Amino acid sequence: NNYALIMAGGVGSRFWPVSRTEYPKQFIDFFGVGKTLIQSTYDRFLKICPPENIFVVTNEIYTDIIKEQLPGLHENQILAEPIMRNTAPCISYGSMKIASLNPDATIVVAPSDHTITNQEAFIEAIGQSLKAASENDCLITLGIKPSRPDTGYGYIQYIENTLKTDNQIHKVKIFTEKPNLELAKSFIQSGDFLWNAGIFIWSARSINKAFSRHLPEMHEIFLQGGPVYNSENEKDFISDAYQQCTNISIDFGIMEKADNVYVLPADFGWSDLGTWASIYDIAEHDYVGNAVIPAEQVMMFNSSNCMVNVPKDKLVILQGLHDYIVVESNNTLLICPRSEEQTIKQVVADVKAKF
Ligand code: GDD
Ligand code: MG
Structure with missing residues (x-):
């Protein structure tokens, strides 16, 4: 029941001119290793779920690049967005589509533009979280030990309480997305906060429920697509649906608000190639x-x-x-x-x- 949803619609403008709107950073082999960032991301997920369960959400202008870089994907596994609306619509669309294929799905949602140096530790953390997400109604994120008061990240403070089924996955007390510098500094000083890695694990049921509660209008939009997902009418439906969506990230839209957010502190050589x-x-x-x-x-x-x-x-x-x-x-x-x-x-x- 494990699925992966890779988000690959960002434009990476801080890496210009190497990363461009027409060819953003996730499609670039930054380190000259023979694999682009999205290819490395995809390969990691091949070790976590079957190839037919990996989906990529991207802007429609990138679908040809994706087909070229990830030839293992079937057409139906590439979700094309007509306009950029940040990560909340992208996740709502992906979750609804996956739920219509398998209502019992558990999903790991991940960015396409990170590097991870310790693959084994990554696979272990994701496996552990997927299991926990299949057993609990919760939204799990991975927490990274912060090294500087970076204002580009989400900050997480957790409490001792853990999931009943997994004593390493802690209840989140505060989730603050992209704080100002002052706040970020105080978070770092307190020594109590983790960075949100931007990698989320939940069941399709739990995330769809969270959307219905915290972004009900967006939930309603994608819910209406029920019968057309995975059919030839999906594309037309989606182009209308996106016109109605607000522009908001999952972090501001859901993670800051939900009361069933949990974090697994993790250490697998994570880097968000942000700059x-x-x-x-x-x-x-x-x-x-x-x-x-x-x-x-x-x-x-x-x-x-x-x-x-x-x-x-x-x-x-x-x-x-x-x-x-x-x-x-x-x-x-x-x-x-x-x-x-x-x-x-x-x-x-x-x-x-x-x-
Ligand atoms: N399909 C799609 N559509 N993907 C998108 C869109 C969109 O409109 N916007 C962004 N993405 C993709 C990006 O390509 C990236 O892989 C991922 O979604 C996250 O978006 P970013 O724009 O890179 O988010 P961020 O880095 O500012 O913040 C997020 O990641 C941080 C860690 O790297 C948040 O989750 C923070 O809380 C987190 O700390
Ligand atoms: Mg990012």
Whole structure:
């Protein structure tokens, strides 16, 4: 009864120009390992559920890339969204569709753009959570030990109480999505909070019930699709349904509000590749802290702590450059101090308005 729902509709604008709206980060092989992020995600789930139970939700402009990168998926396993409405509609749609195939389904919902270094620990944590989710009416998330007051994450505080069937899965007291910096700092200082990994485990019944309670209008929209899911009319239904959906994430829409949220503290070498800093952290460095991908034609003199990602055939020379991001893709070059990388998102918006 185990299913996976991979969310792959984001645009990853902080990695521009390597990640672009037409070809976002989940479809990129950032580390030169021969697999893109979504291919690695899919391969992990092959060890958790049968291939026919893996579904991918994405924007319709990416369905061709998905077919190319994940040829094992049947057409019916690719859920195409006509417009971007964030993760709540994407999960409601996916859960309803899976429930119509199997009302007893348990589902792991996961982003397509994370790296996980310890595959065994990941598979173990998911397996444990799927079992718990099949036995309890609960919404489980995985909690990661935080390392900095990052405002891009959800923060979780849990209490001692656990699920009856699993004493490692704790009841969540507070779930705060993307706090401001002040709040994030106080969370980190208290030492009491975990980051939400953005990987959720629940039964189709529990999540659909949570939608009916906390996002009833959205629930109603996707509920009406009951008879058409997995039929030829699904596409038309969905294009109407999305027009009526509000734009909201699962974190704000459900996780902050529900009272049956549980967390499994986990440690499997998780990284949300949110910015160049996270690539820099994982990539190999030379002895003065430069991370260069790929390294073939890049020459560095008196330069340190730079993050360089350029096409293989490009000869790049850096002299006296410290703490910079230098990235090129699609004939576009971006140079930015590492400390200012959060501004790339805004810069891209400005650039797009011009060109
Ligand atoms: N299909 C679809 N449609 N997928 C989407 C959409 C959409 O409209 N929007 C985002 N996604 C996908 C992204 O591609 C990504 O894989 C995943 O859903 C999560 O979306 P993000 O936009 O990356 O969320 P976030 O990183 O800001 O925050 C979430 O993840 C954090 C951990 O990485 C939250 O769950 C946080 O609480 C969490 O800490
Ligand atoms: Mg993310």
